[in-house]
Amino acid sequence: MAEDKHWRCTECGMLHIGAEPPDVCEDCLAPKGAFVLVEEEVEEETTKTVTQ
Numbered sequence: 001m002a003e004d005k006h007w008r009c010t011e012c013g014m015l016h017i018g019a020e021p022p023d024v025c026e027d028c029l030a031p032k033g034a035f036v037l038v039e040e041e042v043e044e045e046t047t048k049t050v051t052q
């Protein structure tokens with residue numbers, strides 16, 4: 001089972017999708033350690049209304 005996680009390069013902001021970050025950033029050649037895991041559904045804003 002492949003997990004599609006989102007990794008963001010902290011150097012250039014490139015987004016990588018995969019089970020784990022790449023060895024080096026394809027864009028700025030930053031090391032794997034420069035990638036941080038991005039939580040999914042991060043675009044969802046906290047505008048939940050509980051009206052019925």
Ligand SMILES: [Zn+2]
Nearest residue numbers: 009012025028
């Ligand atoms: Zn980069």
